[in-house]
Amino acid sequence: MSIESCDFSSILVTLNECCDLARRCLEISYSGKLLMQSDLDVVIAKFNSHVNNLSGIYAVGILSRGFSIVVSRLGLGAWKEDMRFYIRDLLTSMKIGDTDMKRQALDNLYLAVGDDERYVKLVVEIGDIVYVLVEFLDSSDMGIQEHASKILSLISGFDLYKGFLVKAGIIRNLIRVLESGSDLGKEKADKCLYKLTVNANNARSVSAYGGVTAL
Known part of the structure; x- marks a missing residue:
């Protein structure tokens, strides 16, 4: 597991997708409940993937002093x-x-x-x-x-x-x-x-x- 294996830009993309889904829910502008449920399932799967990647990075010690950016x-x-x-x-x-x-x-x-x-x-x-x-x-x-x-x-x-x-x-x-x-x-x-x-x-x-x- 390396830090390159976790694409942080993809996390931002997922967050933006989540915000868009939340907006559509509030505005009731989605095209049917089944489609919305499908979109939510996809976002949840992406979040689970991000969490697993970040957990792997932490487990191998990348979030340790040797890899940190010191201000x-x-x-x-x-x-x-x-x-x-x-x-x-x-x-x-x-x-x-x-x-x-x-x-x-x-x-x-x-x-x-x-x-x-x-x-x-x-x-x-x-x-x-x-x-x-x-x-x-x-x-x-x-x-x-x-x-x-x-x-x-x-x-x-x-x-x-x-x-x-x-x-x-x-x-x-x-x-x-x-x-x-x-x-x-x-x-x-x-x-x-x-x-x-x-x-x-x-x-x-x-x-x-x-x-x-x-x-």
Whole structure:
């Protein structure tokens, strides 16, 4: 299985066909139910083929660090849209990359957030990345867990974003790190909880999840 075996342009063609079928359904402009059902069956078969090809590509490791296109880290004073693109690229690696790619993406994100506060705002604006970081706190890979703890500890230092972190479920997962994480993970989780619990409501959330015992 090679990446050439998956024609990405054909995926776009299938998506366009699907949009056209949806439009015709809404406008009731198709030529009979049987023809529409036949067209739908064809599109479903194409999607199944695309999924199988993509699954094969992933299985042989093409979506790994050796095959990835790495976006260079931006310097200070970079344009906001370039920064946003960089963050989204890191998010993609965190979502679909192998363990090494996830660790590298987390390391780059930690450096970015630590060097330029504008990245903190972008991370929260994009939103998905915060939920991924919170999920990584529950990772069985200690390296991923530690990196996520470090980044979230930095973000939790900004009062404006504490509420968003709590809504993302960070308190429950931080307590799990305190209970069973690595020494570094526990240290960062402890600092993160300390910053969050300055707010009385957040402190009550820690108590509700049994965090007092863990602390």
